Amino acid sequence: SAVISQKPSRDICQRGTSLTIQCQVDSQVTMMFWYRQQPGQSLTLIATANQGSEATYESGFVIDKFPISRPNLTFSTLTVSNLSPEDSSIYLCSVTQGKNAGYTFGSGTRLTVV
Amino acid sequence: AQSVTQLGSHVSVSEGALVLLRCNYSSSVPPYLFWYVQYPNQGLQLLLKYTSAATLVKGINGFEAEFKKSETSFHLTKPSAHMSDAAEYFCAVSGGQAGTALIFGKGTTLSVSS
Numbered sequence: 001s002a003v004i005s006q007k008p009s010r011d012i013c014q015r016g017t018s019l020t021i022q023c024q025v026d027s028q029v030t031m032m033f034w035y036r037q038q039p040g041q042s043l044t045l046i047a048t049a050n051q052g053s054e055a056t057y058e059s060g061f062v063i064d065k066f067p068i069s070r071p072n073l074t075f076s077t078l079t080v081s082n083l084s085p086e087d088s089s090i091y092l093c094s095v096t097q098g099k100n101a102g103y104t105f106g107s108g109t110r111l112t113v114v
Numbered sequence: 115a116q117s118v119t120q121l122g123s124h125v126s127v128s129e130g131a132l133v134l135l136r137c138n139y140s141s142s143v144p145p146y147l148f149w150y151v152q153y154p155n156q157g158l159q160l161l162l163k164y165t166s167a168a169t170l171v172k173g174i175n176g177f178e179a180e181f182k183k184s185e186t187s188f189h190l191t192k193p194s195a196h197m198s199d200a201a202e203y204f205c206a207v208s209g210g211q212a213g214t215a216l217i218f219g220k221g222t223t224l225s226v227s228s
């Protein structure tokens with residue numbers, strides 16, 4: 001299965017600033033997924049990133065707040081913009097490599113907004 | 115569209131007792147179903163997955179789950195709970211097609227008492 005390197009593992013940011021999270025996969029994958037896990041909550045899908053096209057956002061998530069880059073088949077970034085304390089969460093990327101493959105998750109980025 | 119409902123946000127059992135965590139799914143296509151465990155301040159760990167093969171799926175740490183199409187269920191069981199099983203458990207569903215994201219349930223916290 002794929003191996004994902006997610007950076008940074010954690011960060012503390014000032015409100016009003018932005019944080020960019022990177023995910024590097026050790027093999028080519030068509031789709032990458034970005035999730036948010038708020039404190040004590042489950043994982044919520046933010047968007048699906050397909051190389052070469054605009055990301056598809058889930059209800060409640062907008063591109064201006066969560067811009068996504070997918071420049072090639074092994075890399076993606078998620079930016080969380082104009083940070084507020086409510087954005088304090090763990091953000092994770094995920095990939096799948098086919099119909100019967102499982103899903104691999106990055107180790108997560110723990111964001112604290114102060 | 116796919117969704118999962120985990121019945122019971124918190125389940126408490128005694129050590130040695132049966133563990134039963136409930137998950138019902140909704141899917142417009144044959145689903146792939148997953149159970150993940152998350153220990154405090156740790157990442158997601160895959161317990162088991164159903165991908166349209168055998169309906170009784172055995173996973174790690176003595177857990178198993180049975181896919182019941184007639185009941186749209188995928189309940190997680192373990193015959194004898196151990197203190198180390200205390201964690202958050204997530205049921206998740208995908209549409210099975212390549213490139214579809216996992217959709218997670220809200221999670222069930224399992225507590226194990228001695």
